[in-house]
Every structure is written in C-alpha cells, then in structure tokens.
Amino acid sequence: MTSSPPGASETDLGRKRRARKIGRVLAETHPDAHCELDHSNALELAVATILSAQCTDKKVNEVTPKLFARYPDAAAYAGADRGEMEELIRPTGFYRNKTDSLLKLGQALLDRYDGKVPGRLVDLVTLPGIGRKTANVILGNAFDVPGITVDTHFQRLVHRWGLTTETDPVKIEHAIGALYDKRDWTMLSHRIIFHGRRVCHARKPACGACTLARLCPSYGTGPTEPAAAAKLLKGPRARDLAVAAGVDPELVPAQAVTAEVP
Numbered sequence: 493m494t495s496s497p498p499g500a501s502e503t504d505l506g507r508k509r510r511a512r513k514i515g516r517v518l519a520e521t522h523p524d525a526h527c528e529l530d531h532s533n534a535l536e537l538a539v540a541t542i543l544s545a546q547c548t549d550k551k552v553n554e555v556t557p558k559l560f561a562r563y564p565d566a567a568a569y570a571g572a573d574r575g576e577m578e579e580l581i582r583p584t585g586f587y588r589n590k591t592d593s594l595l596k597l598g599q600a601l602l603d604r605y606d607g608k609v610p611g612r613l614v615d616l617v618t619l620p621g622i623g624r625k626t627a628n629v630i631l632g633n634a635f636d637v638p639g640i641t642v643d644t645h646f647q648r649l650v651h652r653w654g655l656t657t658e659t660d661p662v663k664i665e666h667a668i669g670a671l672y673d674k675r676d677w678t679m680l681s682h683r684i685i686f687h688g689r690r691v692c693h694a695r696k697p698a699c700g701a702c703t704l705a706r707l708c709p710s711y712g713t714g715p716t717e718p719a720a721a722a723k724l725l726k727g728p729r730a731r732d733l734a735v736a737a738g739v740d741p742e743l744v745p746a747q748a749v750t751a752e753v754p
C-alpha cells in the first residue's frame with residue numbers, strides 16, 4: 493500500500509490557513525532569523541552566495557572578510573589573479589569553479605551593468621554563477637525585493653509540511669508564494685531555513701521538541717520523546733527552542749548549544 497503525501501486530504505483553504513499558522517509559529521520560534529551570509533552590499537552577497545554552494549555559511553563567513561578587502565568592486569574581481577583568488581577561497585571547496593564564476597561575474601558586471609549588481613531577477617539570472625536561488629537571496633537581502641529562496645532545507649520542510657508536492661524549485665517557489673503575502677517571502681525563507689538547520693534536520697528531525705508539531709503531518713519522522721528530541725536541537729538558541737516547544741531546556745545538552753549549525 494502506498495501512503496499519501498502529508499496533508500493530501502486537506503482542502504486548499506485548509507492548507508492555506510495551516511501554512512499561515514506555520515508562518516506565525518516560525519516567526520515566534522526564530523525571532524533571530526536572518527541571512528546567515530555576512531555581507532555589506534549586493535556584490536558581497538552575490539560573491540558569498542556563489543561561495544556557499546556545497547559549503548556551510550560559517551565557512552564562507554570565515555573566508556569572506558579577506559576576500560572582500562582584497563576585491564572591493566567588480567573591476568577587482570574581473571582583474572583578479574586566478575591563483576591568488578583560488579588560495580583565498582580554497583576552504584569553501586570547488587574553489588576552481590568558484591574562482592571561475594567570480595572572475596566572470598566581475599567581467600559581466602563591468603561589461604553590462606556599469607560594475608553594479610542589477611536589482612532585477614531577469615538581469616541577475618543572466619550573470620555567471622547566479623541561478624534563480626542566488627538571485628532571490630540577493631533581491632530579498634540587498635534590494636528589499638521580496639523573494640523566496642528554495643534551497644535544500646526549504647524543499648525538505650515544505651514537503652514535510654505537505655504544503656506542496658512539487659519537486660522543481662521554480663514550481664515550489666510559485667506554490668509557496670501563493671500561500672503567503674508577498675511582503676513576507678524573504679523573512680519566511682529565512683525562518684524556514686533556520687528551522688531546517690536547527691530543528692527539522694534531514695536525517696533526524698527533532699519532532700518531540702518542535703514548535704510546529706501540532707501543525708505538521710510529518711510529526712513522528714524523528715524522535716517524539718522530548719529527551720531524545722531535545723538532544724537534536726542545534727545552535728546557541730537550542731535551549732530557547734526547547735522552551736518554545738514546551739520542553740524542559742535542561743534536556744538540551746551543552747553539545748547541542750555549541751553544535752555547528754549545518
């Protein structure tokens with residue numbers, strides 16, 4: 493017997509209402525949600541986002557201060573010495589491909605956009621190394637244009653919540669966009685990604701210490717027993733997350749609080 497996807501029997505209106513509730517609970521659960529890639533302008537964010545492919549944001553944030561100081565503008569990227577840049581970004585992995593993208597990005601910005609990162613999706617996606625996901629990150633965080641960022645965490649969570657059965661990122665973006673007010677898209681994306689990194693992990697989600705337990709058709713995918721679930725919470729706010737879910741914060745071990753968020 494095949495099992496139905498989570499939330500399959502729900503009406504569209506019911507799903508929309510539940511989605512809105514999930515959004516409200518996430519806002520209360522993760523008041524600190526933000527773009528976790530350090531940056532101070534659109535170019536820095538574009539560069540950091542390119543480096544974040546197959547790499548943790550923490551690792552990216554370790555290399556970018558030196559990189560941003562060495563290459564302050566598009567012209568600096570376009571004219572960079574390949575070997576020097578490769579060494580600077582090597583810790584982020586795939587450094588040859590990433591260097592290639594950064595050199596080409598600098599050149600394309602100089603050639604077509606007067607050295608500036610454009611603020612429109614249609615332009616951003618034409619730039620080397622920048623796909624739709626990256627473009628939405630840049631729009632939402634550097635230009636205040638609402639954008640939904642469908643990364644691996646976002647995909648996993650909206651599927652677990654039964655908010656869409658789409659698997660193509662662009663279709664997911666549109667399906668989830670239709671459930672929420674446009675002005676909330678950017679913060680919603682940050683909160684969903686925060687939840688995916690700290691609570692609703694790919695392998696063992698912390699269901700028994702999750703604020704969304706009552707709204708989630710996938711409750712039980714991970715341990716539901718509070719003591720077992722509390723150990724799975726991650727990051728400096730792990731104990732606050734336990735409290736928000738009605739779980740004794742004493743059950744959260746010190747390693748959970750200091751654990752690196754993926």
Ligand code: SF4
Pocket residue numbers: 652691692693697698699700702703704705708709710711712713714
């Ligand atoms: S109840 Fe479990 S599956 Fe559902 S959001 Fe929470 S951690 Fe994820």
